[in-house]
Amino acid sequence: MEQLIDALAYPPIQRAVLACVLCGAGCSLLSVFVVLMKMPLIGVSMSHAAFAGAVLGMLIHVNPFLSGLILCLLTAGILGPLSDRTDIAPENVLGILFSFLMGVAFLGMGILTHTKAEALNLIWGSLLSLSGPHLAVLAAVTVLLVAFILLFFKEIRSVLFNRRLAAASGVPERPIYYALLFLTGAIVSSNLTTVGGLLIFALLVQPGATALQLTYNLKHFFIISAFSGIAACLLGLVASYLLDLPSGAAVVLAATAIFAAAYVFSPKRRKAGPKKGKPVS
Amino acid sequence: MKRTGASGSAVHDPVMELEGITVRKSRGLLLDDVSLRVSRNEFVGIIGPNGAGKTTLLNVIAGFERFEGALRLFGRRESRKRTRETQLRIGYVPQLFPIDPAFPILAAEAVMTGAVGRLGFFRRSGEAEREKAMRLMEMMRMAHLADSPLGQLSGGERQKVSLARAILQEPDILLMDEPTANLDIAVQREVLILINELHRRENMTFLFVTHDFTMLPAAMRRAVLLDRGRVVFDGDVSGALSSETLSGLFRYPIELFERNGRRYVSYD
Ligand SMILES: Nc1ncnc2c1ncn2[C@@H]1O[C@H](COP(=O)(O)OP(=O)(O)OP(=O)(O)O)[C@@H](O)[C@H]1O
Numbered sequence: 437m438e439q440l441i442d443a444l445a446y447p448p449i450q451r452a453v454l455a456c457v458l459c460g461a462g463c464s465l466l467s468v469f470v471v472l473m474k475m476p477l478i479g480v481s482m483s484h485a486a487f488a489g490a491v492l493g494m495l496i497h498v499n500p501f502l503s504g505l506i507l508c509l510l511t512a513g514i515l516g517p518l519s520d521r522t523d524i525a526p527e528n529v530l531g532i533l534f535s536f537l538m539g540v541a542f543l544g545m546g547i548l549t550h551t552k553a554e555a556l557n558l559i560w561g562s563l564l565s566l567s568g569p570h571l572a573v574l575a576a577v578t579v580l581l582v583a584f585i586l587l588f589f590k591e592i593r594s595v596l597f598n599r600r601l602a603a604a605s606g607v608p609e610r611p612i613y614y615a616l617l618f619l620t621g622a623i624v625s626s627n628l629t630t631v632g633g634l635l636i637f638a639l640l641v642q643p644g645a646t647a648l649q650l651t652y653n654l655k656h657f658f659i660i661s662a663f664s665g666i667a668a669c670l671l672g673l674v675a676s677y678l679l680d681l682p683s684g685a686a687v688v689l690a691a692t693a694i695f696a697a698a699y700v701f702s703p704k705r706r707k708a709g710p711k712k713g714k715p716v717s
Numbered sequence: 718m719k720r721t722g723a724s725g726s727a728v729h730d731p732v733m734e735l736e737g738i739t740v741r742k743s744r745g746l747l748l749d750d751v752s753l754r755v756s757r758n759e760f761v762g763i764i765g766p767n768g769a770g771k772t773t774l775l776n777v778i779a780g781f782e783r784f785e786g787a788l789r790l791f792g793r794r795e796s797r798k799r800t801r802e803t804q805l806r807i808g809y810v811p812q813l814f815p816i817d818p819a820f821p822i823l824a825a826e827a828v829m830t831g832a833v834g835r836l837g838f839f840r841r842s843g844e845a846e847r848e849k850a851m852r853l854m855e856m857m858r859m860a861h862l863a864d865s866p867l868g869q870l871s872g873g874e875r876q877k878v879s880l881a882r883a884i885l886q887e888p889d890i891l892l893m894d895e896p897t898a899n900l901d902i903a904v905q906r907e908v909l910i911l912i913n914e915l916h917r918r919e920n921m922t923f924l925f926v927t928h929d930f931t932m933l934p935a936a937m938r939r940a941v942l943l944d945r946g947r948v949v950f951d952g953d954v955s956g957a958l959s960s961e962t963l964s965g966l967f968r969y970p971i972e973l974f975e976r977n978g979r980r981y982v983s984y985d
């Protein structure tokens with residue numbers, strides 16, 4: 437315990453804690469959308485876009501974060517109109533994009549020779565080596581997402597409930613959906629260096645899945661999700677610091693543990709268990 | 718203002734005009750040259766067998782389907798893309814939609830999503846909307862379900878939520894896609910009586926899609942029979958409900974007879 441409190445005096449550790457909170461909050465708020473819109477592949481596609489973009493950036497000597505962000509936003513721009521088409525299921529669109537981007541990323545990895553290790557870091561990420569400017573970007577993007585949720589909560593609820601019904605009743609469903617895709621791109625690409633391109637997927641699903649076990653209230657849903665995401669990141673950080681584990685892996689294992697606990701103690705599952713009979717009035 | 722008689726009689730104040738509406742897919746025509754005029758306050762039934770194109774027709778009107786031909790809503794020529802104003806004036810009650818039992822929304826909240834578009838950005842749905850929603854739910858005798866998770870309601874209860882949601886939008890035209898499908902006979906009756914009552918009170922134009930001609934709301938005066946994407950009959954409900962027409966439409970021998978002013982159906 438003392439060891440932990442001492443550690444908090446060091447600026448790099450302070451930065452890591454802040455990164456945890458921002459990464460946990462951002463990813464877990466997004467996970468609400470991922471889980472309720474049933475689009476788990478969106479996280480995979482975006483993280484691979486960010487990863488492929490970063491690798492390409494290293495190849496052509498552009499800031500990898502910037503090139504990752506650009507490719508993410510491009511992916512969002514393609515995904516939106518494509519998933520509005522009725523002749524292809526969104527999940528298939530995502531699957532195709534995902535494998536394409538993975539191909540691009542590995543192609544880039546193959547060409548990269550001397551900075552391969554740096555690229556590999558982007559797969560695992562690290563909470564302990566973030567720069568100040570990077571933190572600022574992370575904070576800005578997270579604040580943007582929180583503002584979006586607060587300002588458009590009733591529109592978001594109606595779109596999450598049913599996109600088509602929302603559109604039919606005059607809710608600007610498409611702008612809301614597109615904004616969400618772009619925010620996903622921004623959050624994922626700015627978290628590539630924190631939890632890494634491979635493990636971020638877990639943070640984009642598990643907090644939302646945890647909340648799904650615990651509440652029927654959408655406001656609480658966002659809050660529970662955010663807290664479980666932040667908790668997973670902090671727990672992971674502490675474990676990685678104390679036991680000298682890779683931080684990304686520790687974070688994901690912590691998130692899984694939190695989800696398992698929520699699942700076991702879920703009041704919703706217990707209530708929904710026995711079928712209740714209802715008299716027809 | 719109500720339309721009576723068969724097609725060709727005077728139509729007042731049309732809110733919806735379809736001319737030669739055709740929907741083409743690679744497999745063929747889903748709608749084939751459909752023309753229809755509906756005036757304010759009318760209650761029109763769209764009746765036809767499975768796959769006749771009823772849902773497709775509603776989707777054309779609601780803006781969910783590409784089409785050829787001319788569609789005029791409230792006097793304005795429309796394509797698939799709609800302005801928010803037009804979208805707001807058209808309510809849609811879908812054929813039963815699936816919902817995850819764990820989805821975080823309560824019945825009353827689901828009803829209130831109907832008001833979101835009307836309110837617009839940055840305006841909270843306050844006490845007034847909540848009261849309207851509660852009144853509607855009371856009228857539908859489901860006020861006690863207001864705080865139940867939507868995913869745990871029965872099919873009939875969910876259908877009523879869907880109906881209340883569309884009414885709260887306060888549209889001028891209400892499109893209903895088989896609102897009584899999957900309901901048991903008592904709940905079907907209840908929902909039909911409710912729909913009658915709503916039509917009387919709300920001053921809306923109703924389009925009611927069904928394949929079940931034995932369960933029609935009393936307020937429905939006009940029937941449009943749809944078969945393989947074509948309008949095969951447009952006129953009085955009583956004219957549509959003949960053994961001959963129905964047997965042809967459903968390709969099955971159907972006998973209809975009346976006794977004490979009630980219609981009975983018999984089929985093997
Ligand atoms: N996207 C599509 N592409 C091709 N064919 C389609 C498509 N959607 C529907 N169809 C076909 O169009 C026909 C009409 O469909 P529609 O859903 O309008 O029928 P319906 O009258 O509503 O039937 P039901 O009573 O079963 O709801 C059906 O034969 C259906 O198979």
Ligand SMILES: [Mg+2]
Binds near residue numbers: 771812
């Ligand atoms: Mg249908």
